[in-house]
Amino acid sequence: MxxxxxxxxxxxxxxxxxxxxxxxxxxxxxxxxxxxxxxxxxxxxxxxxxxxxxxxxxxxxxxxxxxxxxxxxxxxxxxxxxxxxxxxxxxxxxxxxxxxxxxxxxxxxxxxxxxxxxxxxxxxxxxxxxxxxxxxxxxxxDFPQLPVAYLWGIRIGIILFVAFSLEGFVMGSRLTHTIGGPDGNHGIPFLGWSLKYGDPRVAHFVGMHALQGLPLLGFYLIHNPKIILTLGVVYGLVAVRVLVIAL
CATH class of the missing domain: 1.20.120 (Four Helix Bundle (Hemerythrin (Met), subunit A))
Structure with a gap:
């Protein structure tokens, strides 16, 4: 560290x-x-x-x-x-x-x-x-000094960060982060995500933190660019699915 x-x-x-x-x-x-x-x-x-x-x-x-x-x-x-x-x-x-x-x-x-x-x-x-x-x-x-999988992890991580950061407008337009119930209902400790109603904050969190997760995977664990690209697509689809469920 x-x-x-x-x-x-x-x-x-x-x-x-x-x-x-x-x-x-x-x-x-x-x-x-x-x-x-x-x-x-x-x-x-x-x-x-x-x-x-x-x-x-x-x-x-x-x-x-x-x-x-x-x-x-x-x-x-x-x-x-x-x-x-x-x-x-x-x-x-x-x-x-x-x-x-x-x-x-x-x-x-x-x-x-x-x-x-x-x-x-x-x-x-x-x-x-x-x-x-x-x-x-x-x-x-051009970044010839960077491992290709790491570079694509950075690129896809930024794409997903931007997309799910803008997802905040879903909540902002409603003036609420709870779908189908009132804000403030007790959910997961500390995180506060609702266990009873839809909560777009889950997808917001998952999608935005691809910015950290995908580059780390591309640098330390996954050295095949095709695999990191596929993983990025799957990760994004999972985040979209989480958002759809919340809505």
Whole structure:
């Protein structure tokens, strides 16, 4: 792990530190979740920002690692700082609202909260579009130094990340993440996914984290490009099936 962190820091120091800050923040909020009784819709208020902070760490460190393969230039550097500003705003706002015992997502109770919710949606969309741009660079460029299966793992991982990140609009358009029942019903501990009603968050999670899973498989376990391509297609179909079931 130490070698990974040292290498990551040398590849993209900004995203290394940003991811580390998010990880520390998740730890602080984990402590708060144990020593406070704040709830939002009957669920521990800190669970949501913890999940977002951890997911942001995974995203920042993944992108910090793979953008190292791209040619230096304005694009990757702008992506780095755009990610820090946009996702930093999103996680901090979610944490602030949690500390106040208030909703962050789907909060239309006042024009201010509605505007901040819209700003979060715009931030997430901007990061998604920017990630798609990084994906285009990986498709257009030549990377002879990378194992072919690993390269295709990166490419397909980005495609699935973008697709299932945009799936967030399914929930945003409904102003709810539960299909067929109210938000806040008790589900899987910590994750909160509903066990009784449809929950698009499951597909959202599965699809987006192809960004980590497929490159890792392509680097460490699966060295045949055809197999990693097939696995990527199957993975995507499974995520789509999970979404269809939720709907």
């Amino acid at each position: 130490r070698e990974f962190l040292v290498t990551l820091h040398s590849r993209n120091a900004e995203l290394f530190w940003f991811g580390l800050i998010m990880l520390v923040l998740a730890g602080v909020m984990a402590v708060l979740s144990r020593i406070t009784t704040i709830e939002v819709m009957g669920v521990n208020a800190w669970h949501k920002p913890i999940k977002f902070a951890l997911s942001t760490t995974a995203y920042a460190w993944t992108m910090g690692w793979i953008t190292h393969y791209l040619a230096p230039g304005w694009g990757p550097q702008a992506f780095t700082w755009g990610t820090i500003v946009l996702l930093g705003f999103e996680v901090l706002y979610i944490a602030l609202q949690a500390g106040r015992g208030m909703l962050s997502h789907y909060n239309m109770s006042t024009p201010t909260y509605a505007g901040l919710y819209a700003a979060m949606a715009l931030a997430a969309t901007a990061v998604t579009v920017w990630t798609a741009y990084i994906g285009v660079l990986f498709f257009r460029g």
